[in-house]
Structures are given as structure tokens and as C-alpha cells.
Amino acid sequence: METCVKEMLWIFALGIFRQAFVPATNAAPCLSSSKWKFNLSCNDDGKIFDVNVTSATGECEQSSCNGYTPQLIMQKLNCYWKNNCSIDLRKDIIIQSVDDQRKCIGTKPDVLLLHSWKCTKKGVKIYDFTEKTDFKILFDRGILRSHARFPWDYFFSDFCTNYKSFTCSRTVTFWLKPKYTFVITVHKVNVTEPDSLTWYTKQDTTPRPVSMGTMTFDDSAEAISLQLNLAEDSKGDSGFLICYQYSANGASIIDACHDLTTTHDDPKILRSKREKDTQKHKGSKKKRINKTERNDRRKKEKKTKGNKLVN
Incomplete structure (x- = not known):
């Protein structure tokens, strides 16, 4: 019984995590939420030399129709020659298909796949x-x-x-x-x-x-x-x-x-400031609610004590 409960809790936790980031089995790291982003970085004084990233339709485990959106192309090109950069999922329109499937053109992406990125090695001019x-x-x-x-x-x-x-x-x-x-x-x-x-x-x-x-x-x-x-x-x-x-x-x-370069395929996953602010707002709201509940309880307790004294 205890083992079944643990398995159910694990599946539930995985489902929550999956909403933002899903490392697809034997595949590229995958983002399915615009609230998260890939952070690419190089060691030492290395510079980002190349980025292989695509957007796709479907789900992380069964994505299809790989392509580039205008925003993704800009983010990719802006990563070159930096020590670190971030790429997020922006759901605009795919204008170019990697696998040359015409049906991809004009469709909106659901996920972002990062296949790899390269960095120059230390000391390479x-x-x-x-x-x-x-x-x-x-x-x-x-x-x-x-x-x-x-x-x-x-x-x-x-x-x-x-x-x-x-x-x-x-x-x-x-x-x-x-x-x-x-x-x-x-x-x-x-x-x-x-x-x-x-x-x-x-x-x-x-x-x-x-x-x-x-x-x-x-x-x-x-x-x-x-x-x-x-x-x-x-x-x-x-x-x-x-x-x-x-x-x-x-x-x-x-x-x-x-x-002269090293290849990486395991990015850090960062939450966007928007999501952090949202969670902070929710936390503040929760604190305000808890404070109100405490005040209500105190009022009830005082009222109850007052009634007892009258009786």
C-alpha cells in the first residue's frame, strides 16, 4: 500500500513538472511553456559558436513539424559570440520547415527543442x-x-x-x-x-x-x-x-x-521573471488571506468569551 502511494505521488509530481519542462527520453530537452526558458552557457572564456534549436508542433514526447519562427531565428543568431544566453518559447508562426514539409508553414509551435550548442575552448582565438x-x-x-x-x-x-x-x-x-x-x-x-x-x-x-x-x-x-x-x-x-x-x-x-570547440546538450532551465512575479503575487495574496482568517478567528474568540461572561 505504501509503495503504491509513493508511486502515485511521484507520478503526480512528474505531471506538474512536465507542464513547463519535459526532458524527452532519448531526445532533445523540450520546453512546452512560455514561462520557462533554456539558458545556454560556456565554461571559462568560451564563446557560443553554434546553436541547434527548433520549434515544433505536438507534445514533447511526440513532436513533429520542426521549424523556425522569426523570433527563434533572432534569439539563435543573438547567442553567437556570447558567454551565455537564453532562448524561450514564443508561439508565433513557423515560416521555415526543417524537414521541408509544406504543411508546417503557417502553423504555430507548441514546444521548443534544444538539440545542442557549441562553445569555443579556452584560449581559442x-x-x-x-x-x-x-x-x-x-x-x-x-x-x-x-x-x-x-x-x-x-x-x-x-x-x-x-x-x-x-x-x-x-x-x-x-x-x-x-x-x-x-x-x-x-x-x-x-x-x-x-x-x-x-x-x-x-x-x-x-x-x-x-x-x-x-x-x-x-x-x-x-x-x-x-x-x-x-x-x-x-x-x-x-x-x-x-x-x-x-x-x-x-x-x-x-x-x-x-x-577547437565543445558540444553541450544539457541546458539550465530558468523561470521567467513574469512567472516569479506571479508566484510572488500569489504568495502575498495568500499571506493576506491567512492574516484575515486569523483576525476573524480572534474576533470570534472574543465574542465567545464575552458571551460566556454575560451568561
Whole structure:
């Protein structure tokens, strides 16, 4: 009997907790209430490098129709390069579907799913493409981004100022070290025409378009250059994010970003100020009610004692 009571109490408590946050079994942490939010953070001086979060319809255990709402996209992009940030569930309209199901467009989300987020490791440097031509990277590893606002769109003026022509270019060069392998991983790249991002070596100056993936070079290449070409009528885009590092010859690196970042999937769950204020108000109201009840009891007690004295 006692065991059954304990199980019933546990199920009841779980049901109450589930209204705000449900860690779905073998799935992403899930929010089903707008009164709570995910808090993402990095250790030490790490910066948030990437966020994989979606909204969905249905329930946490059986969600479907994953997509992004305008507010969710903004929250996600605003998390980049911060040590910590928060994301909550705002039930506006899904405008883009992850799984390309047209039925998702125009539907309102019921839950928020956080799959993971990445942080830069301690001491990893982050560099931006500079206005100086032929800028040389001197550190053995790091992250190169197109502009400080990445992944928000760049503009022609971010790279090219005081130019009389309608085009300009910026170049970053990596000089290779003897007996070392140089690895570049293009984590993200969105540079649209008429702009272009190309790479070439000192031995072969033929420009090639930069695409997603990992490129490995031995010291025979001598130097690797990345060149960003921009036009005044640039349409802009989110730009690019590239990880790079040297390794001893023979060492295999599949993804340069893997050694420079850490992946997290267990966020802290925070109550919103609105809910705290609501609970505080309820608590104050309860105190006022209790005080009124005490006063009523005292009045009754005095009345009863008075009646006894008269009798």
C-alpha cells in the first residue's frame, strides 16, 4: 500500500513538472511553456559558436513539424559570440520547415527543442577578415569569421572603405610550417554572387571556390590564401566561419572545429521573471488571506468569551 502511494505521488509530481519542462527520453530537452526558458552557457572564456534549436508542433514526447519562427531565428543568431544566453518559447508562426514539409508553414509551435550548442575552448582565438590586404595569420589554430556580426548579414562597407572602384578584395594568408599538416574546416559559408570567396596556394594560384567541408595541405603548398571578393552591388549574406589548425604530419584530423570547440546538450532551465512575479503575487495574496482568517478567528474568540461572561 505504501509503495503504491509513493508511486502515485511521484507520478503526480512528474505531471506538474512536465507542464513547463519535459526532458524527452532519448531526445532533445523540450520546453512546452512560455514561462520557462533554456539558458545556454560556456565554461571559462568560451564563446557560443553554434546553436541547434527548433520549434515544433505536438507534445514533447511526440513532436513533429520542426521549424523556425522569426523570433527563434533572432534569439539563435543573438547567442553567437556570447558567454551565455537564453532562448524561450514564443508561439508565433513557423515560416521555415526543417524537414521541408509544406504543411508546417503557417502553423504555430507548441514546444521548443534544444538539440545542442557549441562553445569555443579556452584560449581559442577568433579573428575577423581585416581591411588590410594580405593579412597573415600567425597563430597555430583559431577560428576565422567573415565579420564580427556573423551570422547576421555583412555589407560591402564592412570590408571596403574609401574605394573609388566598384569592387575590392581582402586576402588572408596562412604560411605552412615544415613537417606539419595544415587543416581548414569550412563550418559555414554563405557568400552570394556577385561576391565570392576563393582559395589558392603559393604553388598553384588558380582560384577555387570555398565550399563546406575540410581541406588538408602538407608543407609542399608553402602557403594557403583565402580571398574575399566584393562588389559594390553586393547583396550581402551571413558570410563564413572557418576553423584551422596545424598538426604533426601523420596525425589525422577530420574536422578542425572539433578540437577547437565543445558540444553541450544539457541546458539550465530558468523561470521567467513574469512567472516569479506571479508566484510572488500569489504568495502575498495568500499571506493576506491567512492574516484575515486569523483576525476573524480572534474576533470570534472574543465574542465567545464575552458571551460566556454575560451568561
